[in-house]
Amino acid sequence: MNRTVLFLSLAGALALTALVLGLPRGEDTQPTPHVVVTPPTPPTPPPTVFQAGAGGSIQVKSRLSHPYLPVGASETYATVDLTGMEVAGAKRSPVNLAVVIDRSGSMSGYKLQQAKQAARHLVTLLRDEDRLAIVHYGSDVKSLPSLPATPANRERMAQFIDSIWDDGGTNISAGLSVGRTQLASAMGGAATVNRLILMSDGQPTEGVSDEQGLKNVVRDIRASGITVSSIGVGTDFNEDLMQAFAEYGAGAYGFLEDASQLSNLFQRDLQQATTAVARNVELSFELPPGTTLGEVLGYRAHQAGNTVRVAMPDFSAGQVERVVVRLNVTAGAAGQSVQVAGLKLTYTDLIARHNVEDQSRLTAVATNIQEEVVQRQDKEATVYAARARGAQNLQKAAEAMSQGKKDAAQLYLRQNQALFMEAGNVAGAAAVAADQAEQAESMKAYDDADSEESQRAAVKSSKVKALKGFGRMGSTY
Known part of the structure; x- marks a missing residue:
């Protein structure tokens, strides 16, 4: 082979290799600069759970069902868990108690x-430093x-309890009033x-008998x-009425x-x-511009x-209550932080013996990507919201059942099955398995309710389950 031809062939091969491998093809050719394009940094997502209350006797955890909200108007559920602080090694407080028996x-x-x-x-459980008044009522007290x-x-x-006999009508207001006097x-x-x-x-049946009048007695x-x-x-x-009293x-x-x-309920x-740790407990929501209240469930x-x-119940050590609120929120431009609601919890701390005020904020991020709204959905808050919504249906089912409308009651329970x-x-599926089983249990109770008494029992049981579904877990026995 001619030397010139061989040289040209080698040069062509090197050029081809340089083209394929990205090697420089000669001293006069400058390497192409490597340009890195950095995508815009997405906004930092809000914390899924906000905790507060470390300095007081009630711990607060709040979360949103949708920490990412679509641009424009939408709804989200805020859930707030309140937990009474456990006091390790603390001596239980003396109690001034009155038992009022129908x-x-x-x-x-x-x-x-x-x-x-x-x-x-109950008397056997008391200590020397406790106090007890015993009241029983019929028509008189x-x-x-x-x-x-x-x-x-x-x-x-114990001797006074043994002397109680049944007699007369049901004068609840008189029993409450005497119980109050004895406690005072x-x-x-x-x-x-x-x-x-x-x-x-x-x-x-006697004394103050209208519901509002009795509620006023308890309020006082x-x-x-x-x-x-x-x-x-x-x-x-x-x-x-009895739920309203509580x-x-x-x-x-x-x-x-x-x-x-x-005996178990008296003891509880x-x-x-x-073991009370807080009283005069109130949770409040401050709604900024762009947020309106849907409902407190x-x-x-x-x-x-x-x-x-x-208004919340008094709290004992370890007691847990949950509040679920539906909020209507208008989110601005994509990527912006959305102020959903301010939270404030006030109470009298019975451990520290002073008033406490805890404040926090619920925030979200606006997005125009629907998949992000769905993928970022808070799992626990979604389940809590479903339980509260299911509790509403359970209440409606109980009301329908109390009117003898069994088919309508079962329809509400089927709606709950779809909701869960x-x-x-x-x-x-595991997160809602117990909820679905409870709906099936309620459905069976309604199916089996073939007498007026069994229907009333099913109604009362459903309303207790509804209270717990709303989040009244520690204050419902």
């Missing part, structure tokens, strides 16, 4: 026997004045908690510094179809009273201007 004619026999047994058991729970007085209390006579001593436990199996008792808990026994009492009284509500469980309420709320206030299936698509 002994009207409908309580005769087994119910009254169980109520007396529960009251006797009898009471044992508030006494320190010394051994001699505990014996006197002992206030100001060593006890920091003053608590009234009301038990009834029927509807008011609460304003005097006394917490009211209510326990309904059997299927004849007005569950909505709500206005900042206490707990319980429903017992069988009076044999009264005493435990809450003697399952709680009595008061809105004045841009502030929404929610939707939440399961976000959070996973």
Whole structure:
């Protein structure tokens, strides 16, 4: 082969290799500069969970179902969990307690026997520094004045309980008033908690009998510094009224179809009273421009201007309550932070013995990418919102059932099954398995309710489940 041809062939091969491998093809050829294009930095997402309250006796955790919101108008659910602080090694507080027992004619026999047994058991749980008043009512009211729970007085209390007999109508207002008077006579001593436990199996027939009037009685008792808990026994009492007593009284509500469980509920309420960590608890939402209130699910709320206030029960150590709120939010330009709501929790701290105010903010990020809204959805907050919405349907089902509309009641429960299936698509099937099982259990109870009494029991049971679904977990027995 000719040398010139060979040289040209080698040069061509080197040039081809340089082209393929990106090698320089000669000294006069400058390397192409390597340009790195940096994509714009996305906005920092808001924290999924905001925690506050480390300095007080209530821990606060708040979250949004949608921390990324679409540009324009949309809705999101805010969930706020409140937890009473556990106090390691703390001595339980003395309690000033009054037990108010319905002994009207409908309580005769087994119910009254169980109520007396529960009251006797409660007496055995008291300590010398505790105080107890015992009140029983029918048409009239009898009471044992508030006494320190010394051994001699505990014996006197047991004898008084044994003397209770069934008689007369149901004068709830008189029983509440005497209970309040007995508690007030002992206030100001060593006890920091003053608590009234009301038990009834029927509807008011004497004294103040209209619902608003009775609510006002309980509201006044609460304003005097006394917490009211209510326990309904059997299927004849007005569950909505008894729930309202607990709500206005900042206490707990319980429903017992069988009076044999009264001892457990009395003991549980005493435990809450003697481990109390906070009272006068109020959660408020401050709504900035662009946010409006949809609804507070399952709680009595008061809105004045841009502030929404929610009254909460007194808190004991470890008690958990949840508030779910539906908010309508208008988000601005993509990438901007969205101020959804300000939160404020105020209460009297019974551990530190001073008033506490915790404040925080719920924020989101605006986006014009729908997939981002879906992918960033908070799983737990979505389940909590589904439970609160399901609780609304459960209440509607109970109302329909109370009117004998079984088909309508079951329709609400089927809507809940679809609602939890939707939440399961976000959070996973395991996250809502218990909720779906509970709906199936309620459906079966409605199917099996073939008598007026069983229908009333199903209604009351559904309303208890609804309270827990709304988030009233610690204040519902």
